[in-house]
Amino acid sequence: MTVSKRAVAAGAGAVGVALLLARRGARDVTSDRARTSRTVTIRRDAAELQRTFTDPARLPEFFRGVTSVEPIDATHQRWTFATGKNKRMPVDMEIVDDTPGKRFAWRTAKHAPFAGGGSLTVTAAPGDRGTQVRLALHVDGTGAKAAAAFHRLFGASPAQISMESLRSFKALTEAGEIPTAARS
DSSP, X not given: OOOOHHHHHHHHHHHHHHHHHHHTTSOOTTSSEEEEEEEEEESSOHHHHHHHHHXXXXXXXXXXTXXXXXXXXXXXXXXXXXXXXXXXXXXXXXXEXXXXXXXXXXXXXXXXXXXXXXXXXXXXOGGGOOEEEEEEEEEESTTHHHHHHHHHTTTOSHHHHHHHHHHHHHHXXXXXXXXXXXXX
């Protein structure tokens, strides 16, 4: 008996949604918004961290899925995302808050292929231990939670993206580089 890759993917997606329903007390995963946020403490100044995060040349170094950022004007940027093998999707972003040393927030422009956005908030960590950096992401639209649950199985959910992006951001800002696994 041969099972197609599509059948396996569909089955895995159904299992993922079923597990999510069971784990979340059968709440509706077809709602129109999927949100996530992660926080990490980084031993750097808040203003320096925000400057690094908002630098269009640096963002693709640590933000998972972003391959380039092109400034359009003072409040708009074009972020290009990797969407598959050698495929790219440009998405115009609108900067909605850029308070130095405190917060940077963005959302997709009106004509973007999907609706969503995020924010980076920086605050002093307790005990003079650096800066707490909170990265929040959200995806809006019909079935956003179901899509996030499905993508979680393949490593592309908003939660996984924010977690991996923050890890890379911390490594880059504290050590100056992002560790990678060497393959021989």
